[in-house]
Amino acid sequence: MSEYMVLDSIPFRLNAAELAKRVYLAEEDGELRRSWESLVERVNAIGRPRAVYRDCTVDAVTADTVTVAGVTLKSRVLAAQLGGRRRLFACCATCGRETAELEESPDPLEQFWLEELRMELLHHASAALRREIMSRFGIPRLAGMAPGSGDAGVWPLQEQTKLFDGIFGGRIPELIGVELTDSLLMVPCKSTSGVLFAAEHDFATCRLCRRENCPGRRAPFDPEQWNRSGLE
Numbered sequence: 001m002s003e004y005m006v007l008d009s010i011p012f013r014l015n016a017a018e019l020a021k022r023v024y025l026a027e028e029d030g031e032l033r034r035s036w037e038s039l040v041e042r043v044n045a046i047g048r049p050r051a052v053y054r055d056c057t058v059d060a061v062t063a064d065t066v067t068v069a070g071v072t073l074k075s076r077v078l079a080a081q082l083g084g085r086r087r088l089f090a091c092c093a094t095c096g097r098e099t100a101e102l103e104e105s106p107d108p109l110e111q112f113w114l115e116e117l118r119m120e121l122l123h124h125a126s127a128a129l130r131r132e133i134m135s136r137f138g139i140p141r142l143a144g145m146a147p148g149s150g151d152a153g154v155w156p157l158q159e160q161t162k163l164f165d166g167i168f169g170g171r172i173p174e175l176i177g178v179e180l181t182d183s184l185l186m187v188p189c190k191s192t193s194g195v196l197f198a199a200e201h202d203f204a205t206c207r208l209c210r211r212e213n214c215p216g217r218r219a220p221f222d223p224e225q226w227n228r229s230g231l232e
């Protein structure tokens with residue numbers, strides 16, 4: 001069995017009526033509404049969210065490093081969150097590349113819609129990944145971290161290459177079609193990568209992020225946790 005576990009048949013169905021609220025489409029927007037529904041159906045027909053993970057034994061933990069699969073990840077917060085746990089799941093999830101063929105529309109509104117729908121595909125991929133790990137390994141709660149998430153010192157974005165080239169041996173593009181550019185952006189951009197691990201309490205790096213007005217914020221900034229983390 002491969003050490004890289006791929007989820008490439010993730011079931012999903014995007015609901016045009018539910019998602020219309022997210023793109024501010026009212027019931028009475030007749031023609032726009034039909035265009036929206038048509039786009040959602042095309043995404044439903046060709047979208048293929050995917051994910052890959054690797055079950056890793058933690059070889060060593062210091063105050064600010066975690067070593068897995070021969071790769072030393074440098075993050076004081078990750079080391080503290082992991083505590084004494086000796087298992088970690090490296091992972092990557094994506095909306096998939098298939099919807100690129102829907103980019104031909106020059107209409108900026110349709111492009112905005114498409115990005116929202118890709119985000120929804122990514123949510124399905126991320127949720128399927130968590131469900132798979134929780135059920136397969138009998139883990140009741142997972143916490144996660146990603147390079148570049150939270151303030152700069154939490155887990156620097158540069159560590160992304162250790163996931164892609166180190167833990168996954170450069171195989172993510174071939175396994176699920178996600179590439180890492182020289183500027184450390186993932187393509188497709190509606191992709192995430194990082195680590196998941198068993199946790200007693202919910203944790204989100206948003207608690208250690210001072211960015212204001214972030215639409216993706218999942219938890220408020222926590223100054224006490226920030227001070228405990230020894231971040232500067």
Ligand code: SF4
Binds near residue numbers: 151
């Ligand atoms: S607040 Fe926003 S930028 Fe900061 S970690 Fe959360 S999602 Fe990321």
